[in-house]
Amino acid sequence: MRYLTDEELGIASRFLFLSMTIVVIQQDIQNIQKGAFKIKEPYIQLLEKMNANALAERRQLRTKMENKKLRVMLINKNDSFSSYLFYCKGKEEKRNYFNPAIRKKVEEIVQEIMWKALSQDQDQAYVFANA
DSSP states (O other): OOOSOHHHHHHHHHHHHHHHHHHHHHHHHHHHHHSOOSOOHHHHHHHHHHHHHHHHHHHHHHHHHHHTTEEEEEEEEOSSEEEEEEEETTEEEEEEEEHHHHHHHHHHHHHHHHHHHHHHHHHHHHHHHTO
16 A cells, blocks of 8 residues: 655655665776776766765755655565565555666666766866866
């Protein structure tokens, strides 16, 4: 049964998947730093910008969640599914996610954040070139 509104569910889900995305980005930064890349700096700079943008968005989502008394908690995880409990104003809603669907959602968010970081760089380059 649905207890959360679409808005509450949207905020909590974005927070959950964005948190997973941040972990992936931070792991990628470490892997590139340790990896056999000849030129690491452009990749690290892009990932660090992505990480900063994602952390800023998650901070905003956390504030919204606190205002709405909204929390997300991992209940169970196995090879196929992950279960999360969403709390909002004393009500609970359990949601099960297929792990490959989680992976796909995280990948989509990585791409979204990457395009945003790249477009910010292009905007800055345009301003710099026309100054």
